[in-house]
Amino acid sequence: MNDEKQFLSKRQVAALLNLSIYTIDSWVSQRREIPFIRMGRRVLFDLRDVRAWIENNKVNPD
Secondary structure: OOOOOOOHHHHHHHHHHOOOHHHHHHHHHHHOOOOOOOEOOOOEEHHHHHHHHHHHHHHOOO
């Protein structure tokens, strides 16, 4: 089992979610939406957190 975490940059998350980097920057500055990790000036996202966020925001029609 591979326990190694995969981290994504803001640019990668923006591309994955088809959002602008501006939107990702806004979410980070407001500390909302997707959990992130700050390493000095760098902001990274755990791929598992991004996938969980996508699943938690899925809307199923009734």
